[in-house]
Amino acid sequence: MGQDRFKILLLDSGKEWGGGTNSMLELLKRIDRDKFEISCCFYNDYARDNGETIGQILNSLNVPVFFIPQAKQPTWAKISKEVLRTLFFFSSNLRQKAIYAVDKIWRINPNIRKIHSLLELGQFDILYMNNQPSSNVEGYYSTDGLPTQIVQHCRIEPVLSRDVVRIVNKFCHSIISVSQGVQEQLLRRGVRKELCFTVFNGIDINQPLPDGKNIRETLGTTEETFIFGSIGSLINRKAHQFTLLALDKFNRTFPEAKWKMVFVGEGPNLRKLIQQASTLNILDKVVFTGFQHNALEYLAAFDTFILGSKSEGLPRVVLESMLLKTPVIGSNVTGTAELVKNTETGMLFEYGDIEMLFNHMKTLYLNEHLRNEIALQANSVVRERFAIEKYVSGVETVLSSVNKQQG
Template sequence: MGKINVLFFIYQMGGGGAARTLLNIMNNLDRERFSVTLVTLNFEGSYEGEVEEDIRFIKLETKRLSRSIFSLARIIKQENIDLVFSTIPRVNTIAIVANRLSFSKAKNVVREADNLGGSFVVNLQLLGFGAVYKLAHQIVSLSEGVKENLVRRYKIRGSRIQVIYNPVDLQRISDKMDHGIMEPKHKELFHTDDKVIITAGRLVPQKDQRTLLQAFAKVNEQTKSKLVLLGEGPLKEELQQEAARLEVADRVHFLGFQSNPYVYFKHADVFVLSSIHEGFSHVIAEALATGTPVVSTNCKSGPEEVLDKGKYGFLCEVGDVDEMASKIQHVLTLSPEQRASLIERGLERVQDFDAKQIVKQYETLFLHTLKRS
């Protein structure tokens, strides 16, 4: 029996969690059984350099999803693809339609990565995505909370959804911590008696860094601290203005996207996630893997599952400045023994998300999907 041809489709291999998840799955698939093709739109992505050399990487000539359908369908047919894997609602929709138009034997596996919903218009869109998802051969949810949302808002039967947590490439994180080099101009931020609070993520409303800035200002009144933000996004200037309004601009540092955030995480005293919603929250699992204590909002739906209701880190309500500040302050004032215990528990927890273990679940899922008529 020949190798199974799996095509991964995403709009770009950018700096987000979806691209990182695809990277971890693709790079760790058993090459004795699977041959891998990656297809993206015509964008430059920050993770492209980390795609394994034996993966066939095809960029379509368009930057618009709607114009990628026929090109993707042609690749599915010509490359004799057995299974098409995609993530993110609009990308999933295009992947399903393209596969149908390819008139091939290929089957679709779509992954839902976030806890979406809210307004009437958004909920109506999700019903539309759900209608298309029902044409897929398998649906993957990256947490129990996201599965519940798929059932409630997308109107998909729970029996059609399998929960598989995000794969965290622990070996890669360890290598990057051990051999990664921080930019010289950034080193002095960490060589200090001040406490260092760090976060990472796009500077967008979903991540709610405004609440984090306000909580940081309160923490800094009690404990001399610095706040380091890794990530780019449209809210950067607005957040800088907020830091100035709070009179902490000189203690807040926007370092932009870093391809190796782990070397930064490991030198921080606490990692904070302030999101309004998440699917799994890959980044807090990665922070645990670097031995950095975590404070996170208890947003729908990932952090509570990753931190097991607070067993492996601290949870606070979304948008609650005072509670976030209190939890951060608590971590910063732990005794050495308490801090060591918290770190040890976090390192144990993240083993549950090790890419080698999670990717085996994906391999099993792919094989079962292909056996269905």
């Protein structure tokens, strides 16, 4: 105990529960506690839709957690940014730099000082950051003058400015990408190659799997009902509006078909999506369940799972669909495209292409043999390549490569 272990402070600056949160928790459940001593630092004690907070979960895992309360943006900062947006209307680059300068005064610098103090007092070997680099700028600066080294886990396709790339190249020891596509984005933006490692997300392939029968009964469907489904936050990035438009076309093409579309999840776009479904006259066939603890049961009940996102990292929900033998229709974006090979392990469509999405819906609805073939191939891939043990081992290997502080 103690001296031989790496002391790690995990920093998460996020505001809401997402797939990256789940992946982080799966890591914390399984990481070798004899080798890694982990504490967490969060900006927000955010909660699942059932009210369970991240702090409660971490306490149940016996992981110490610190919270850095975030100040509300002062009036002077808000006014200053509006003025700067007007002054630098001709240059997005200058606008971004000017707004960053304001944010640095009231938000970033105080966070740097607080994180620095935690690192110094705890004598941490590693600052392990759980968001993309642009969300962790203060974390990078907080290690200045300390022997603490930085490992960044990039869980989604990153948004990188030149300044952020410069910061990463200066301070980072290693940056973990959840998919090859995420790593390619980092390299394309100028992150040094020797910093980059890909560790694919993983899931527990040995967990008990539901059959979905109870959910189908709850939804009032019969064996003949074809269920399209989606699981995830009802936010712009998930692009559920395109799914509804494709379903409208499906409904008009197959007016006698028995089908339902089930959206599992909460989010700010709920009212807008209900209104859209009503306008399209398909609301009677669309179900919004809200947050569900038993999301896997819903996934098992679907005949086809749809993920039309604008961006992803390596979506766990697609891995779960593959494990449950539920065929996936996914947008051709980073991460998803590494899991879904068209007509082999799923169906791919170009983001926002409603006609292509509709055609894939139609194909899987009409072709049970293809659905079964896709399901079997996808299940084989996830079992061979994406077991949770490989994910944990990969992260442990990167963390172990850090030079521990001396003295």
